[in-house]
Amino acid sequence: MDQFKHLVYDFLVNKGLSSQVAEYLNMLILLIGLLIIIVIVDLIIRKILIGAFAQFASQTKTNFDDLLIANKVPRNIAHIIPLLIAIEFVPDVFIDFYNFENIIEKGLIVFAIVLTLWVVRSLLNTLRDHLKTLPRFKDKPISSYIQVFMIFAWVGGFMSAIAIITGIPFWSFVTGLGAISAVIILVFKDTIMGFVASIQVSINDMVRIGDWITFEKYGADGDVTEITLATVKVQNFDKTITTIPTYALISDSFKNWRGMTNSNGRRIKRALYIKQDGVKYLSESEVNKLKDIQLITAYLETRQQDIKEYNTSNNINKELLLNGRNLTNLGVFRKYIDSYLQKHSAINKDMMIMARQLAPTTQGIPLEIYAFSSDKRWENYEYIMSDIFDHLIAALPYFDLEIFELPSSSSFVANSKK
Structure with missing residues (x-):
């Protein structure tokens, strides 16, 4: 040889x-x-x-x-x-x-x-x-764990390579790194923070891949597509991608919609602003006219009878509507909303259904609808909500009520011609 x-x-x-x-x-x-x-x-x-x-x-x-x-x-x-x-x-x-x-x-x-x-x-x-590809792990931040392991592996490999090149024993080389540990911590600050945040996010189950989150500080509103050691990628609904530092998930406030998607309905919470000067007591003839509205016929008959018995037994002078007990057009409309929602096929009847009056504002009296649609898909949810409010806005005149809105230029022109 x-x-x-x-x-x-x-x-x-x-x-x-x-x-x-x-x-x-x-x-x-x-x-x-x-x-x-x-x-x-x-x-x-x-x-x-x-x-x-x-x-x-x-x-x-x-x-x-x-x-x-x-x-x-x-x-x-x-x-x-x-x-x-x-x-x-x-x-x-x-x-x-x-x-x-x-x-x-x-x-x-x-x-x-x-x-x-x-x-x-x-x-x-x-x-x-x-x-x-497995359902059990599909929403887990596997990439974060792998990145943590590979960081330690690359650091170990780098130190081994330096020890081989310099001829210094490995453990002696590692011991000597203690003197520059502060510099290492400074250099790897974001990585360390991301590592800690990734563990907390995983342990506390704060975010999973596929969750819909809203993070206003970073302009993110969409589905989480990737969770790594340093960043979380969110695909917004306009198909743009927003990258969020992982540690921001534990240092800042964000909204996770998982609870809604896992529930049996998606909340509808929107108000109609009613003009205050349109609210009034209803006379007997006006109540009788509203009985033609089938959703509230039974309610009006029962309430009218109860109110009449109370006023009669207490000798109430009904020449003035203010005296005694009375129905108001706003109260009857609120009951109509409640009955309408109870009959609506797209509303989940097992969850909260409520039409409530909020404190009056300079824009009128807020009459808020609080309910849950059975269909949680965004496009269907928006259609259901629009359908409900289309109907209620069109129903307002039947109760002698109006929606408040600020005057437009055409309003001023019309007034000037009077």
Whole structure:
């Protein structure tokens, strides 16, 4: 074997070249030969491994092996054997150049560390993609955990590489890093904060992939598509993407709509602003006229009878409507709203249904509808809510009520012509 190592050297010396030149040419030719062998072996093994994985994947029902190929696991593993060949034969190539041999061997060991990290990362990415296909893990921040592990792995690999290059024992090198720990913490501040936040978000189940969140500070309003160690990606309803720092989820306030999506209805909470000067007591003839509205016929008959008995038994002078008990057009309209919602097919009857009057404002009396639509899909929810308010706005004149609105330019023109 030693004769083969110096075969080119002996040939060149016999041809009259100096020993120093012969040594360099011998090393160069052996190095070229080794590189050619490594490239050929790498191509062959890569082709065999990828072909074998592809054939195996086509015959199985699971998608795990397909994900192995997609994440380049066979390709990365294929580099291991050529690397071992290089480590084995480098001493023979640089037999006459110990310093070169030492540098190249250290470089190959560093590359071995990097290759190991590549393989581990490919396997973890495959595991992540596979878990995301399982319903149990679909909404979990798997990427955050993998990123945390890979950060520690890369830091460990980096320190190992520095220890190999410098010749310092690994543990001695790690111990020496304590002196610059403050600098490391400063450099990796965002990563550390993201790591802590990611753990808290996961443990407290604050956000899952697929959740609809609203984060006004960052202009986010849409579905969470990705949770990583440093960022959370939200696809807004206008299809734009908003990126939020993970630690912002525990330091700032945001709204998660998961409770609504998991419930049996989506809340409708909107008010009609009624003009105050339109509110009045109803005379008996006006009540009788409103009895034609079928949703409140039974209610008006019962209430009218109760009020009449009370006023009669208490000798109330009904020549003035203010005396005694009376019905108001606003109160009757409120009852109509309640009856209408109770009969509406799109309203969930098992959840809160209420028409309530809020404190009067400069814009009128707010009459708020509080109910839950059975259909939680956005487009259907908006249609249901619009349908309800279309009907109620059109129903107002039947109760001699009006919606408050600020005057427009046409209002001023009309008044000026009077």
